[in-house]
Amino acid sequence: MAKPKKKSGREIFALGAEAVVEGALLAGCSFYAGYPITPSSEIMEGMASRLPGTSDGVFVQMEDEIASMGAVIGASLAGRKAMTATSGPGFSLMQEFIGYGCMIEAPLVIVNVMRGGPSTGLPTSPAQADVQQARWGTHGDHSVIVLSASDVQECLAMTVTAFNFAERYRTPVILLLDEITAHTREKITVPTPDSFEILYRLQPSMPPEWYKPFEETVRGVPPMPPLGAGYRYHVTGLTHDPLGFPTQRPDEIVALLERQFRKIDQFFFDIQLADEIETADAEIVVVAYGSVARSAQLAVAQAREKGVKAGLLKLKTLFPFPRTKLERLAPHCKILVVPEMNMGQMSREVKRVNTGQFAVRTINRVDGQIITPAEILKVLRRR
Amino acid sequence: MAERTQLIHHYLRHNKKFPHVYCAGCGHGIALGSLIRSVHALGWSKDEVVMVAGIGCSGRMAVYVDFNTVHAVHGRALTIATGIKLSNPNLKVIVVMGDGDALSIGGNHFIHAARRNIGLSVLVLNNNIYGMTGGQCSSTTPLGATTTTTPFGQMEKSFDLVELAAAAGANYVARASAFHAQGMDKLMQATFTHRGFSLLEVVSPCHTQYGRKNKFKTVVDMYRWLKESATPLEQYRKLSAEKAKGRIPLGVFVDRDEPSLEERYADLRADQTAQAGRR
Amino acid sequence: MKKQPQIQLDRFEICLSGLGGQGVQTLGKILGQALALGHSYYVTQTQSYGPEARGGASRSDLVISSHPISYPKTDKIDLLVALSQEACNRYFGLLKPGGALMVNTSLVKQIPTNRFLGLPFTDLAQDRLGLPQAMNTIVLGAITFLLPFAKRTVIKKSLEETLPAKIRPVNVKALNLGHREAEKRFTDLPTQWGGEESGD
Numbered sequence: 009m010a011k012p013k014k015k016s017g018r019e020i021f022a023l024g025a026e027a028v029v030e031g032a033l034l035a036g037c038s039f040y041a042g043y044p045i046t047p048s049s050e051i052m053e054g055m056a057s058r059l060p061g062t063s064d065g066v067f068v069q070m071e072d073e074i075a076s077m078g079a080v081i082g083a084s085l086a087g088r089k090a091m092t093a094t095s096g097p098g099f100s101l102m103q104e105f106i107g108y109g110c111m112i113e114a115p116l117v118i119v120n121v122m123r124g125g126p127s128t129g130l131p132t133s134p135a136q137a138d139v140q141q142a143r144w145g146t147h148g149d150h151s152v153i154v155l156s157a158s159d160v161q162e163c164l165a166m167t168v169t170a171f172n173f174a175e176r177y178r179t180p181v182i183l184l185l186d187e188i189t190a191h192t193r194e195k196i197t198v199p200t201p202d203s204f205e206i207l208y209r210l211q212p213s214m215p216p217e218w219y220k221p222f223e224e225t226v227r228g229v230p231p232m233p234p235l236g237a238g239y240r241y242h243v244t245g246l247t248h249d250p251l252g253f254p255t256q257r258p259d260e261i262v263a264l265l266e267r268q269f270r271k272i273d274q275f276f277f278d279i280q281l282a283d284e285i286e287t288a289d290a291e292i293v294v295v296a297y298g299s300v301a302r303s304a305q306l307a308v309a310q311a312r313e314k315g316v317k318a319g320l321l322k323l324k325t326l327f328p329f330p331r332t333k334l335e336r337l338a339p340h341c342k343i344l345v346v347p348e349m350n351m352g353q354m355s356r357e358v359k360r361v362n363t364g365q366f367a368v369r370t371i372n373r374v375d376g377q378i379i380t381p382a383e384i385l386k387v388l389r390r391r
Numbered sequence: 392m393a394e395r396t397q398l399i400h401h402y403l404r405h406n407k408k409f410p411h412v413y414c415a416g417c418g419h420g421i422a423l424g425s426l427i428r429s430v431h432a433l434g435w436s437k438d439e440v441v442m443v444a445g446i447g448c449s450g451r452m453a454v455y456v457d458f459n460t461v462h463a464v465h466g467r468a469l470t471i472a473t474g475i476k477l478s479n480p481n482l483k484v485i486v487v488m489g490d491g492d493a494l495s496i497g498g499n500h501f502i503h504a505a506r507r508n509i510g511l512s513v514l515v516l517n518n519n520i521y522g523m524t525g526g527q528c529s530s531t532t533p534l535g536a537t538t539t540t541t542p543f544g545q546m547e548k549s550f551d552l553v554e555l556a557a558a559a560g561a562n563y564v565a566r567a568s569a570f571h572a573q574g575m576d577k578l579m580q581a582t583f584t585h586r587g588f589s590l591l592e593v594v595s596p597c598h599t600q601y602g603r604k605n606k607f608k609t610v611v612d613m614y615r616w617l618k619e620s621a622t623p624l625e626q627y628r629k630l631s632a633e634k635a636k637g638r639i640p641l642g643v644f645v646d647r648d649e650p651s652l653e654e655r656y657a658d659l660r661a662d663q664t665a666q667a668g669r670r
Numbered sequence: 671m672k673k674q675p676q677i678q679l680d681r682f683e684i685c686l687s688g689l690g691g692q693g694v695q696t697l698g699k700i701l702g703q704a705l706a707l708g709h710s711y712y713v714t715q716t717q718s719y720g721p722e723a724r725g726g727a728s729r730s731d732l733v734i735s736s737h738p739i740s741y742p743k744t745d746k747i748d749l750l751v752a753l754s755q756e757a758c759n760r761y762f763g764l765l766k767p768g769g770a771l772m773v774n775t776s777l778v779k780q781i782p783t784n785r786f787l788g789l790p791f792t793d794l795a796q797d798r799l800g801l802p803q804a805m806n807t808i809v810l811g812a813i814t815f816l817l818p819f820a821k822r823t824v825i826k827k828s829l830e831e832t833l834p835a836k837i838r839p840v841n842v843k844a845l846n847l848g849h850r851e852a853e854k855r856f857t858d859l860p861t862q863w864g865g866e867e868s869g870d
Binding site: 019020021046131132133159188191193194195299302303305306378380381 | 699702707713716717718719740741742743745
Binding site: 039041060061063064065066068070071072074075076077078079080081082083084085086087088090104105108234235236237238240241242243244245246251253254 | 407408437438439441443453454457458459460461462463464467469470471472473474475476477478479481482499500503652656659660663664666667
């Protein structure tokens with residue numbers, strides 16, 4: 009006997025941006041600082057109206073994106089789950105503090121609703137032009153997690169995931185959306201809070217005098233108490249020793265930076281998320297992310313109807329780049345198609361990890377228009 | 392003496408990060424002493440104090456004190472402090488910056504933090520120079536002064552920190568001098584306990600990078616200059632424009648009692664929660 | 671919202687277009703919400719707009735389907751609603767053969783086809799309601815009459831849930847006005863919606 013479908017959560021007809029707000033609140037976000045910018049302002053507006061009504065939620069509009077990131081980092085140190093949202097130019101301004109966030113290992117979430125660039129570019133039109141900036145925007149070697157979402161329900165889910173990764177790995181997590189995803193309305197289910205696994209940063213169990221804030225641990229992620237909890241320690245963007253104090257000793261520098269990479273590198277299996285759609289026997293696979301993945305999905309379905317063995321690898325984690333997902337395609341797939349609304353930022357990654365198994369075809373648009381299913385279909389059908 | 396040693400041992404990370412970076416004659420050490428005496432006089436526990444410092448000579452102070460300490464990026468200490476204070480208004484958040492830090496690269500954050508009237512105790516140690524980076528001119532370097540980036544004399548006007556903070560909306564604005572340590576203690580305690588954005592400017596001589604190039608032969612000359620030009624604000628206000636020239640008024644410039652941002656926010660949240668309860 | 675039975679649809683596409691400030695985005699949101707939550711369709715509503723808050727081009731697109739929607743944007747439009755001359759000129763070419771064109775005859779004076787559904791929405795809002803801002807809701811009433819898969823009660827509910835209490839009564843009036851006017855004027859309705867494409 010079929011069970012009645014259990015209804016958990018409430019249905020709403022919401023923008024991708026509004027789904028981000030719902031996801032953040034579900035994940036336990038209680039601090040938002042931001043600065044208005046098209047096309048991400050709906051996230052900020054949603055937080056402005058929702059956070060003051062929660063038990064401890066704080067919303068503050070700062071004087072610019074630099075200050076927004078500073079406030080988010082301060083909140084994170086004070087024990088909050090904190091986030092900000094922005095678009096291209098604002099994201100550029102945040103880069104200095106993103107590096108600081110990586111260096112002091114502050115859990116936080118940055119949503120970047122990408123628009124056309126460079127510079128002021130195309131404020132109201134979609135693009136995926138910040139992919140490499142998300143990875144390498146700040147100076148210095150650093151490890152960072154970059155996620156993406158392609159529809160409204162996924163905006164909610166990936167926001168929760170972003171917070172979970174931030175807390176589990178003590179790191180800034182960047183969620184890259186594009187204007188189409190953020191500004192599309194769809195019916196979504198806002199799940200009840202208990203239907204998600206919600207993670208919190210590890211707290212120290214040792215007495216304060218034993219606590220070392222940047223100590224090596226099995227996972228590479230040291231516990232992080234909130235400021236004021238009795239664990240007084242020093243936080244700095246300078247290279248620091250396990251106690252947090254500035255150091256110039258080569259052995260301590262190497263230990264710090266290697267741990268910061270390793271804490272993410274050794275958990276690729278947990279972090280690298282992708283959906284495989286009709287890839288099992290696919291001879292040609294589209295690798296796509298964001299709204300373009302939806303075009304690709306329709307194109308793949310149409311190609312299958314025409315007898316082309318096509319598939320779709322929809323990337324939800326952009327960095328660390330999920331190379332193993334590609335390698336798994338190699339036995340049957342000979343061609344990869346990478347459509348994206350930029351001049352080829354993710355296809356660089358695909359080509360980087362390709363050791364000759366695949367021919368890589370790119371489809372690029374930078375005119376503020378989405379790549380249509382027809383455009384992708386044409387490339388899929390090309391022999 | 393013994394009492395002072397005990398204080399030092401209680402508040403400084405004496406076993407970790409000394410000797411400090413400050414040059415002989417630097418005013419920053421005097422400000423640090425005043426800060427410790429003030430925290431001690433107020434009876435605050437070290438756990439509830441958060442010090443956020445910027446980059447530069449002043450920024451290094453955060454390493455030395457045994458509070459919760461955050462060494463920010465250049466110019467942005469106030470933004471981090473804002474996040475901390477709003478997240479946990481019970482914390483006593485002290486922000487320490489230099490003149491280049493607070494007024495040049497961080498000028499925008501400075502005026503907006505003051506406008507917001509967020510409850511931070513802000514110390515700007517003004518030595519009229521970029522000390523750590525090698526003596527370049529800052530936005531408080533006096534007109535005509537010689538620095539490594541103004542070898543022919545500074546031709547830009549300098550900021551008056553006190554006037555700037557007052558105009559931007561700070562609740563409390565005062566100025567102290569490194570020569571007048573006891574006066575600084577009083578002003579520092581008032582700065583730490585005043586509601587809202589509270590600023591104390593400390594005029595802090597830098598002989599190494601500024602004095603030597605600007606006709607102060609020795610450190611003592613700088614302190615002599617400070618002693619002679621410093622004037623209590625009440626007296627200063629009575630002076631003619633001519634006599635006031637070159638003098639440094641010390642004292643309390645602004646003393647307002649407007650609710651701080653975190654207080655206003657607490658009211659908003661109580662209001663919202665009550666409404667949610669009624670719905 | 672209570673679930674309503676639905677007519678099977680496979681990517682029925684609507685393009686609502688006009689000037690910034692005419693309420694095109696709100697119209698799309700209310701319509702999409704009604705179809706998604708009230709009628710349980712899969713709906714994607716996308717938007718495109720210029721930098722202007724008032725004037726300039728504004729467009730809200732809906733794809734409505736009984737099945738999950740992959741590509742969220744419109745491709746071949748079944749119903750084009752043009753509330754300004756510029757919008758009509760710009761988007762008429764996107765209408766698929768057999769699709770319907772609904773225009774605001776108060777502002778669209780040059781209509782590129784003889785087969786269109788026209789109502790003077792701007793004038794109706796001004797003359798009958800004394801409230802130019804309610805124009806978009808009159809359009810919504812007319813659309814409700816046109817679409818065989820949208821019930822007026824469902825649309826009304828979505829309207830009431832979206833708008834602030836103060837302006838609800840006048841908007842319900844506007845919705846009914848639009849529906850009534852459409853009923854009077856639109857006699858030659860497209861019959862093939864949701865099914866085969868027909869040549870024109």
